[in-house]
Amino acid sequence: MTNIPETGRTSRVQIRLVVIQVLVLSLLGTLGGRLWHLQIREGDAHAEEASGNLVQQVVQPAVRGSILDARGVPLADNETRLVVSASRTDLLKTRDGGKAVLTRLADVLGMTPEEVRKKVRLCDARTPQPCWNGSPYQSIPITDEATAKQALQIRERAEDFPGITAEPQAVRRYPNPGEANSAQVLGYLSPVTDAEIQRAEGSDSPYLRSDQVGRSGLERQYDKQLRGKAGVTRYEVDNLGRVIGQAGSDAAEAGSHLVTSIDARVQRVAEYELNEAMKAARKEWDRNTGERYKADSGAVVVMEARTGRVVAMASNPTYDPNAWVGGISAKDYADLTGKASNYPLLNRAVQGQSAPGSIFKVVPTTAAVNAGHPFDGPYQCSSSYSIGNQVFTNFESEDHGPIGLGRALEVSCDTVFYRLAHEEWKRDGGNKPKKNAEDWFYKTAHQFGLGAKTGIDLPDEVTGRIPDRQWKQDHWEANKDAWCKSGKKDGSYVERIAYENCLEGNRLRAGDSVNYSIGQGDTLVTPVQMATVYAALSNGGTLHRPTVGKAVVSPDGRTVQEIEPESHGRLPMTKQTRDAIDDALAGVVTRGSADWRFVGWPQDRIPLRAKTSTAEVHGKQTTSWFATYTGDYSVVMTISQGGTGSGASAPAVRAIYNALYGVRKDGSIDESRALLPTPQTSLPEVRTDGTIAAPQTERHAPPKRRSPTGEVPSATTGRRD
Known part of the structure; x- marks a missing residue:
């Protein structure tokens, strides 16, 4: 057995004590610094935040303005309905997360428990409709078609329905006056999302978590004017959530009405x-x-x-x-967004x-005159027109002989416009275009406002397409790799087109101009x-x-x-x-x-x-x-x-x-x-x-269409165009 000197043992103990003391002092110093940071440096900010926790807001939704037709007939307005809503916050406080409450509620409302549970689940990338895409802290509407009897059951048995409310609310309505639907023009509403609330912060029209916002049509385009401003009452509460006083309130401001030109x-x-x-x-x-x-x-x-x-x-x-009012059902959502419903x-x-066809001919008619071609012609309206080995036929191969541009419009003669477009294409240099080609047929279309949005006050308008030289180049650069990969010289029609586009898809060819002249090819309006x-x-x-x-x-x-x-x-x-x-x-x-x-x-x-x-x-x-x-x-x-x-x-x-x-x-x-x-x-x-x-509207269908002879018109008899 080795004897350790007493002095050595004492020295080791002292070192350990010193280390422990240093650690303790370091921890105390860290805690002290943190306390100083929280209480001194940021004390005021935290005090203000803590005081805010003692104020709860109650929102009174603003009445949304009506959308009226030109005579004042409501196309969209509001009606008072009994709305049954659920608070996710209160439901999650129950032992089972609200499952029993929602099951009892489903029984009262005549719904299945699954339908009700889907209504209150939160939307995300993996959750299909129906779901709630608004704030999780906002009351979620289960139905806006509750009867007075159902509402009374819920309110009389409040202890069985914690977090469930049944009260009258103003709900959006689309009355279809005289059976006029106007759906795509009007649009629809849905709850605001957290992302939208964040984006609108600091703007002159911020969102509250209770807001419903326009998702399409006029409801979206004029949402700011229609929405109004929700009222907010602020209550002071204690740490148990009991109201101890009112901190202030802002009255709700109803939204403005939108008068439309729709009749x-x-x-x-x-x-x-x-x-x-x-x-x-x-x-x-x-x-x-x-x-x-x-x-x-x-x-x-x-x-x-x-x-x-x-x-x-x-x-x-x-x-x-x-269908969107009060939350959309899974079936309705699938019907509205599925391919089967188109x-x-x-x-x-x-x-x-889509391609406009002959209604587009007012454009090349104007272009031809501006390029120096006489309106009265004459121009040969033959049954067909050939460019190399390619034959372009007149509709139903009719031959009207020599005619002017006016008669070409009347009988919708394609070959007149084929000839004019081909002549202008050659004048601009053909396959070797001039540096400053006139491109009358394409330039005139842009001057008609085509290939650009009209600026109508409806969201998501598309531009259409005028396939001029710039579009051809841009389109070729974007699709060249795909065309070269799928194209075949001796393949199917689509494969042959891809092969040709791979080689020279950026060139404005004679066939492109000829097709364009009658509103075909790549033209879209x-x-x-x-x-x-x-x-x-x-x-x-x-x-x-x-x-x-x-x-x-x-x-x-x-x-x-x-x-x-x-x-x-x-x-x-x-x-x-x-x-x-x-x-x-x-x-x-x-x-x-x-x-x-x-x-x-x-x-x-x-x-x-x-x-x-x-x-x-x-x-x-x-x-x-x-x-x-x-x-x-x-x-x-x-x-x-x-x-x-x-x-x-x-x-x-x-x-x-x-x-x-x-x-x-x-x-x-x-x-x-x-x-x-x-x-x-x-x-x-x-x-x-x-x-x-506003005048009263009648609900009736227009009379059955009949021709002046009394016969119901056929869709294809007679002339074709």
């Missing part, structure tokens, strides 16, 4: 006629594909020609915006783009763009920014902010050219491709101009277009995979004009039946008490 009666007719036209087209045989037309979607725009204000705008397929949330009047163009032809050449909103009116009616029409340029044509085109488009109705649809029309009293179009789309059936105008309105309709313009769309457009002007089957005019023979100019009255002076 609910005309809107109903437009929706009905579009739907009927699509149903009629589906009964017709497509001899090109050997099956019936699919007519899977469509749109129609009715626009004031002198102002650009939208009187009616319909998109099909459509939906009921009331995406009814899309407003195809401003978001649907929207119905609202073409309605704007034809409105400009009607009013003498002024291009307007289309508008749906007409005025914003304060809740008491005392402040009115009118939304004035705005022009953004003129059509690039002389008065002489405009008048010549106008006469030709009148000829389309009286002696051209649409005359068989307008037998008996009172042309002497209501001069009507029109252009038919049957646009070809690779892999699909033809798209029907019909573009028209009078001195008051332009009306444009399109039906995807619907057949010909005169066959599918023209009868529906005539029915809309019949309703506007009160035209009978025999061509006589009954002014008492006319819905809107001249555009509405006055604004509806909003009284000081917030009520609106």
Whole structure:
């Protein structure tokens, strides 16, 4: 056994004590520094934050302003309903996280427990609808259709339903006046998200967690004006949550009303006629594909020609915006967003783009005149036109001989425009373009406002496309790798096209210009763009920014902010050219491709101009277009995979004009039946008490369309275009 000297043992103990003392002093120093930092340096800030914990806010939602038609008929307003809501915060305090409470609630409401639980779960990337995408601290509505008996059960047995409330609330309503749906124009609401709250912080229109915000349509475009300002009452509470006093309050401010240029009666007719036209087209045989037309979607725009204000705008397929009120069900959400439903949330009047076909010919007609070609010609309207080994045929291979541009518009002769476009392409250098090529046909389209947004006051408008030299280059650079990978010189049609595009997809070829001249190829337009163009032809050449909103009116009616029409340029044509085109488009109705649809029309009293179009789309059936105008309105309709313009769309457009002007089957005019023979100019009255002076609306379907002879029109008989 080794003996350790006493002095050595003592030295080691002392060292250990010193180390421990240093550690203790270091810890004390760290804690002291932290306390100084919290209590001295940041004491005021933490004190303010702590005091804030003693104040709780109670929000009184603002009444959202109504959306009115031009006469004051509500298209969207509010109604008082019994709303049953759940507080996630209170439910999570229960032993089972609220499962038992929600099960009992489901039994009272006649719902399944699963339906109720899905309503209160929070949305994230992995959670499908239905779910709650608002703040988790906000009461979540379970149903806004509770009966008085159900509400009484919940309130009388409050101990069985902790965190559940049943109380009357103002709920958004889309009343469909006269069965006018207007879904894509109006849009819908849903709760604000935390991300939106953060983005709006510091702005002049911040969000509260209780807010509902517009998600599409006018509800989104004019959300700030419609939403108003929620009221907030602040209560002082103790550490147990008991109210000990009121710290202040801000009164709620109701949202303003939006008066639109929509006429609910005309809107109903437009929706009905579009739907009927699509149903009629589906009964017709497509001899090109050997099956019936699919007519899977469509749109129609009715626009004031002198102002650009939208009187009616319909998109099909459509939906009921009331489905979103109070939270949308899983089935409804799937129906609205699934491929099988063909995406009814899309407003195809401003978001649907397709090749315009012959209604586009007013553009190359103008371009040809501006490039120096005489309007009267003559130009050879042969049955076909060849460029190298490629043959471009006239529609149905008709040969009209030598004609002028006016007659080419009337009979929709393709080969006249093929020749002019090819000649201009060669004049610009052909395959070796000049440095400063004129490109009249493309430049003129941009001057018509095509290839750009119209600026309509609806969200998510698309631009369409004018496939000029710059677009060709940009498109080639973006797709070259994919084309080179999939293209085959001797493959299928699509593979051969990819092969050619790989090699020279950036070149503006003769075939590109020829197809473009009749609104085919890569050209894309929207119905609202073409309605704007034809409105400009009607009013003498002024291009307007289309508008749906007409005025914003304060809740008491005392402040009115009118939304004035705005022009953004003129059509690039002389008065002489405009008048010549106008006469030709009148000829389309009286002696051209649409005359068989307008037998008996009172042309002497209501001069009507029109252009038919049957646009070809690779892999699909033809798209029907019909573009028209009078001195008051332009009306444009399109039906995807619907057949010909005169066959599918023209009868529906005539029915809309019949309703506007009160035209009978025999061509006589009954002014008492006319819905809107001249555009509405006055604004509806909003009284000081917030009520609106508006006419009553009738719920009825327009009469069945019939031709002047009494026969129901066929979708394809007669001339085609």
